[in-house]
Amino acid sequence: MSQDVVFDLGGVVFRWQPLMLLQELFPTQVRSEAEARQWASQIFETFHPEADWALFDLGRIEPEPLAQRIAARTGLAEADLRHLxxxxxxxxxxIPGTVDLxxxxxxxxxxxxxxxxxPAGYxxxxxxVNDFFAQFEDGIFSAHVQQIKPLPDIFATAQARWPLRGQPVFIDDVQHNIDAAERHGWQGIRFETPEQVRGDLVGRGWLAV
Known part of the structure; x- marks a missing residue:
């Protein structure tokens, strides 16, 4: 029986490893994982819905003023933030395994x-650049609707826009997004690896072994 599956993108379909990225871009300033964690905490503020970066995800701020805001708040160089x-x-x-899935x-x-x-530009x-987007019936980017996970309005928008049947499965790598989806009546799978998610879906009978 056909089912509905909703994917998160960053960290699920696409690589998202900000600690590694910071160390690659700023090798003389970010020399360890601990320093990368400190930078990431300052820049992304754990991506909470009131953070500067959340405004970027919501389409309410452009890259240049975003860099200026974060620089003013953290003391990090604007040029480094623009580079990031x-x-x-x-x-x-x-992530090849997820694309296969x-x-x-x-x-x-x-x-x-x-x-x-x-953000809209991303x-x-x-x-x-990724032709596998043709496999999706539809999708929602936060910047296009000015709504953001884990707040409930973006799930309501998805529910209203898509002809979902029953309880769709939502695959995300962030637990509070899974929790929000489950509060909306969806089923959640916390993404760790493509193989782990495939095993879960096989167990549900949605894929063959």
Missing amino acids: IAHIPAHLQP IHALKAHGHRLYFLSNM ADHLVR
């Missing part, structure tokens, strides 16, 4: 959607 913001799209490379689910007749916190880049 500009290089994130290249970092967001597809997308194709397998589609081949089994399931309907696929995505729900992603993503979203446009990802759709333009």
Whole structure:
């Protein structure tokens, strides 16, 4: 029986390893994982919905003023922040095992959607350079609707926009997003690896072994 599966993108479909990225971009300033964690905490503020970066995900601020805001708040150099913001799209490379999973689910007749916190510029880049987006029936980027996970309004928008049947499965790597989806009546799978998610879906009978 065909089912509905909703994917997060960053950290699930695309690589998102900010600690590694910071160490790659700033090797003389970020010399250890501990220093990378400190930088990430200052820049991204754990991505909570009131953070500077959340405004970027919501489409309410452009890259240049974002760099200025974070620099003013943290003391980090604006030039470094602009460098980081500009290089994130290249970092967001597809995770091969998840792409294989997308194709397998589609081949089994399931309907696929995505729900992603993503700035508009990054979203446009990802759709333009990755042809597997054709496997999705539809999707929502936070910047396009000015709503963001884990707040409930983005799940309500998805529910209203998509012809979801029953309880769709939502795959995300962040537990509070899973919790929010489950409060909305969806089923959640916390992403760790493509193999782990595939095993879960096989266990549900949605994929063959």
